[in-house]
Amino acid sequence: MIRVVILGCGFGGVEVASELRKRSDDIEITMVDRRTKFQYQAAHPEILSGAVTPDEISADLGSFARQMDSEFINTEVTGVDFGARTVKTRDSSITYDYLVLAVGGEQAFFGIPGAESHSYCINTLEGAIMTKQALDKASGKVVIAGAGLTGVEVAGEVAVSKPHLQVYLVEMMPRVLPAFPTTKIAAIVSTKLRAMGVKILTGRALKEVRDDELIIDGQYSLPYDILIWTVGLRPARVLEQLRAPKTKGWLKVDPYLRIEGMKEVFAVGDNAYFEHNGLRSGQNVEEAEWQGKTAAMNIIRTMNNAKLRLYHPKNTVQNPRAIISLGGGTAVIYYRGIVTSFCAYKLKKHIEHRYMKRFRVSG
Ligand SMILES: Cc1cc2nc3c(=O)[nH]c(=O)nc-3n(C[C@H](O)[C@H](O)[C@H](O)COP(=O)(O)OP(=O)(O)OC[C@H]3O[C@@H](n4cnc5c(N)ncnc54)[C@H](O)[C@@H]3O)c2cc1C
Structure with a gap:
């Protein structure tokens, strides 16, 4: 069976696993993360006021992987040998047919x-x-x-x-x-x-x-x-170990989200540098999710020798959009130059609850 290995189980990695499983039962999926829990970072500011609790905005990755009929390995990735199609981890090594890098970024100082x-x-x-x-x-x-x-x-x-x-x-x-x-x-x-x-x-x-x-x-x-x-955000440290094309340390991907020059290695989310037709993906949840979906589709298309899908970024550096919470159950939406607070906080919470529900089903 073809094995897809996903490195990093944040918004991007989780989306790749979900989309792959939705489209095929004949793929072995291995998810790898140094954390045992998914973290919904967009709600971290609300931890400070107690508007959300840690349990409400985190979820067990092992149960999620089981729900996806996938394997979860809780370890630190230390490198990738692209020639040998092998991921090196703190404990061992993992071979792959297709690889997705979704290890995100870290705080910059x-x-x-x-x-x-x-x-x-x-x-x-x-x-x-x-x-x-x-x-x-x-x-x-x-x-x-x-x-x-x-x-x-x-x-x-x-x-x-x-x-x-x-x-x-x-x-x-x-x-x-x-x-x-x-x-x-x-x-x-x-x-x-x-x-x-x-x-x-x-x-x-x-x-x-x-x-x-x-x-x-x-x-x-x-x-x-x-x-x-x-x-500031800097690339996850493990990216320094990778021999791959980069822009300012982020992995350069082609219009199909493959790392430039590689046919079976994709990158999604914050760790990917995507720029096409003058538009650059922003580093946000929406892009991580859409890139995750597209990369999963393109992995399946590659397996089937089908034409790959071009990625069209939505929430870009040139045209960002966001819901910004400001405390006390208030927020503002910025979308295509328009700013409104109408239903903004409710919408933010609705998106968060709908997202976290996917983990709750697994129990
Ligand atoms: C405080 C905060 C608030 C934010 N608010 C918003 C918001 O309101 N709206 C919005 O759209 N975006 C927001 N963002 C940005 C958003 O969270 C990111 O764009 C998104 O998380 C990117 O998803 P990702 O999958 O690329 O990376 P992440 O979600 O960061 O996931 C990366 C995963 O890789 C794992 N990993 C890293 N290195 C290794 C390694 N060596 N070995 C194994 N595992 C590894 C990590 O443990 C992590 O689970 C916010 C970010 C922060 C920090």
């Missing part, structure tokens, strides 16, 4: 002195839980570094649930949500956050993190009690 050792991060569920525990005991000043999607969500959750804390949001770019193409969303979100008491400092670059103060732009000092770091 850009070499800023003290940033990694002095800050809390919510990229992982464990990190989000630790951050909540620290906030529950804190008094004084909480500084959030980075006013991208995660930064503004964190600011809203903390401001609403911990009104005794002073919340600062520091951003190097001239406005919040700099990755969004219009200033309208930035103005609306800034107004909402300010109304909650968040102090927004834009156009200020963090240069150094000391024990109890942040050095901003090399001259200005901001004392802090808790620092939450939300800026």
Whole structure:
């Protein structure tokens, strides 16, 4: 039987397994992850306020794999020998006919002195839980570094649930949500956050993190009690070990989501660099899922010697879309230049619940 091995069981990897199984019973699927649980990262900011619990937004990967009639191996991937079609792991090696890389990214600190050792991060569920525990005991000043999607969500959750804390949001770019193409969303979100008491400092670059103060732009000092770091994503470390075409460390894929120059190795989600006809996939849940589906279809098409499907990105760097929660059951939707808060939080929760349901069925 043909064996497909999926490395990384986040949004991308889980989608590949689901779609492959939906389309064929004659494939052996092996899912590999160093975690035992799937983590719904988009809801991590809400862990901080207690709006969601860790159990509600995580799920056992072993049961999910069983439900998919697949194998789950809980181990760390350390490399891939593409010539020998073999994945190297901490414990052993796994051979494959087709391989999908979906190992995502990790928090970046850009070499800023003290940033990694002095800050809390919510990229992982464990990190989000630790951050909540620290906030529950804190008094004084909480500084959030980075006013991208995660930064503004964190600011809203903390401001609403911990009104005794002073919340600062520091951003190097001239406005919040700099990755969004219009200033309208930035103005609306800034107004909402300010109304909650968040102090927004834009156009200020963090240069150094000391024990109890942040050095901003090399001259200005901001004392802090808790620092939450939300800026930047770097490729998962294992990608450094791979001999494959990359752009800034991310795996370069062709228009069918195969790693450039490889016929049987695909990459999906955050770890893939997809750019075609002037559109680049954003690093978000929607892209990870759609890429996962398309890669699964293309694996089956390759097996059947059928024409491969071109990938069309939906949530791109050029045209991003998102639902941004801002604490206290509020959110805003940004879609094709339009900003609305109508039913935004309800929709966000509906998407989350519908997504997590796929794991609950397995029990
Ligand atoms: C705090 C936060 C909030 C976010 N909010 C939103 C949002 O509101 N909307 C949105 O669209 N996107 C959001 N995102 C982005 C979104 O979560 C990612 O784009 C998405 O998770 C990408 O899916 P993925 O499958 O590529 O990677 P991930 O979901 O990161 O999965 C990667 C998997 O690979 C595993 N892995 C990594 N290295 C190894 C290894 N060496 N060996 C074995 N396993 C390994 C990891 O354990 C993990 O399970 C948010 C991200 C964060 C961190």
